[in-house]
Amino acid sequence: MLRINKITKNFPNFSLQNIDFLVKKGECTAILGPSGSGKTVLMEIIAGIQKQTSGKLFLQDEEISHALAENRNISLLYQSYMLFPHLNVYDNIAFPLKLRKDKNLSEKVEKLASLLKIEHLLQRSVHNLSGGEKQRVALGRAIIFEPKVLLLDEPTSAIDEFMRRKVLKLIREIQKNFQLTVLLVTHSIEEAIYLADSFVFLKNGQQLQKGKKFEVFNNPKNSFIADFLGYENVYEGQILDGKFVVKGGRVKFAYKGNNNFSYVHIPPDNIIVSQEILDSSALNSFKSVLQDIVFKKNYYQLLFDIGEEILVNISLESFEKFQPKIGQKLYLTFKARAIKHI
Numbered sequence: 001m002l003r004i005n006k007i008t009k010n011f012p013n014f015s016l017q018n019i020d021f022l023v024k025k026g027e028c029t030a031i032l033g034p035s036g037s038g039k040t041v042l043m044e045i046i047a048g049i050q051k052q053t054s055g056k057l058f059l060q061d062e063e064i065s066h067a068l069a070e071n072r073n074i075s076l077l078y079q080s081y082m083l084f085p086h087l088n089v090y091d092n093i094a095f096p097l098k099l100r101k102d103k104n105l106s107e108k109v110e111k112l113a114s115l116l117k118i119e120h121l122l123q124r125s126v127h128n129l130s131g132g133e134k135q136r137v138a139l140g141r142a143i144i145f146e147p148k149v150l151l152l153d154e155p156t157s158a159i160d161e162f163m164r165r166k167v168l169k170l171i172r173e174i175q176k177n178f179q180l181t182v183l184l185v186t187h188s189i190e191e192a193i194y195l196a197d198s199f200v201f202l203k204n205g206q207q208l209q210k211g212k213k214f215e216v217f218n219n220p221k222n223s224f225i226a227d228f229l230g231y232e233n234v235y236e237g238q239i240l241d242g243k244f245v246v247k248g249g250r251v252k253f254a255y256k257g258n259n260n261f262s263y264v265h266i267p268p269d270n271i272i273v274s275q276e277i278l279d280s281s282a283l284n285s286f287k288s289v290l291q292d293i294v295f296k297k298n299y300y301q302l303l304f305d306i307g308e309e310i311l312v313n314i315s316l317e318s319f320e321k322f323q324p325k326i327g328q329k330l331y332l333t334f335k336a337r338a339i340k341h342i
Contacts (some may be wrong), residue, residue: 001025002046002149002181007055009041016041016205018055023149023198025060028175028182030196030213032189032228037202039185043151046183047076059148075147079154081138083126089113090122093140100145112140115177116170132163139171143178150175152184156191168194189230193217201225223263226342232311233266234342244339250307254283256336263342268313270338273302273324274331282335286310290328304332 002023009016016038023029031039044050046057048069056065064072083092090109091098097105113119116136121129126137135155142150155171156164172195175182186192192199192213199216201208209221220226226234235253237246244255244264255264272278277285288310292303300319302312312332314322324330 001058001060002183003058004042004046005056005058007042007045007057008053009038009045009050010053014038014205015053016045017207019200019202019207021198021200021207021210023181023183025181026175026179027197028184028195029198029200030184030186030192031200031202032186032192033202033208034228036204038205039202040153042202043076043153043183043185046149047074047151048072049076072149073145073147074149074151075142075145076151077138077142077153077155079157081134081158083134083138083141085126087126088122089118089124089126089129089137092126092137093122093144095141096145102145108144109140112144115174116140130163131159132167135159135163135167136170139167139174143174143180146178147180149181149183152182152186154185154187156188171195189228201228220342223342226263226265231265231342232268234263235265235308236263238262246308253339254336255339264339265342266310266334266339268301268311271310271312271332271334273312273314273322274333275322277331278333280333282333284332284334284336284338286332287329288332290324290326290330293324293326304330306332 004019004021007016007019019042031042033039041050045052048067056063084095093113094105094109097108102108110119113122116139118133118136121133126134129137156167159167168191184192184195196213198211199213200210203224209216209225217229220229223234223236235246237244239255243252245252286306288304288306290302291305294301299313299315302314302324304310304312310332
């Protein structure tokens with residue numbers, strides 16, 4: 001268990017302010033936020049590389065706020081890997097155990113290399129490795145001494161998509177195998193959802209929201225978090241006479257509810273696109289010209305302008321049947337209950 005208790009770090013032009021959350025033993029928490037939000041600073045404070053201005057850190061109920069980095073039993077893996085160029089793969093992985101003069105060094109390195117599927121690379125120079133292989137070596141060095149906490153700073157940012165999926169699967173397997181407590185910094189929502197049990201959002205040094213990942217994902221506290229999570233069709237406005245009036249007054253949505261929300265979003269999957277107006281109980285119907293079509297792996301996304309830009313997702317099968325064309329006039333229909341508040 002790792003507890004971050006009201007951690008603050010002051011710099012001349014930036015401050016990390018009262019960061020407070022808990023990572024349970026064997027679980028993974030993702031720290032999310034834009035560049036410059038303080039994510040890496042927080043990781044370095046936890047690792048003992050930087051010193052907090054105030055606040056406390058606890059690892060399994062033992063305070064480590066002022067412990068030296070080498071005494072915290074915490075491992076930090078940077079996105080740049082930081083492999084020792086003069087050492088081969090074996091010696092890179094073995095380095096932490098050599099410092100500890102571990103008597104079972106060879107056995108542990110070979111066992112971990114087998115788990116990482118790099119046993120055939122142990123005598124190779126790190127200069128001759130692919131990005132994915134370097135990542136595995138760096139991961140092996142980070143966990144060879146069985147740390148209580150593993151800190152991952154953008155662990156797959158330097159590898160291609162194919163290798164990224166393999167490395168993510170490997171990280172998850174290793175976490176479960178070693179029962180590691182993991183803190184993950186990432187810009188990738190897909191990566192965070194795949195690995196993490198909970199989310200913590202930072203912006204400009206402030207903690208905006210924390211909680212179990214699907215609680216946060218389904219209930220973002222503000223439009224910034226919604227945007228970061230990939231929410232689309234997010235609109236600012238207010239409810240007037242049973243309609244949500246988008247800021248600027250260019251468009252109104254029929255909406256059932258009394259709360260005066262500042263932001264709503266309309267999931268692109270909840271909008272029906274058709275060539276003719278639908279005979280439906282849905283209260284929202286707009287006629288618009290198709291502006292753009294984007295292929296998104298397993299579906300198509302259509303862009304319209306109804307006074308505000310709005311995106312619609314349709315399946316590959318529906319697209320092939322429908323064959324919409326840019327410039328075509330089409331109808332968009334969705335129910336009042338399709339509108340979600342933020």
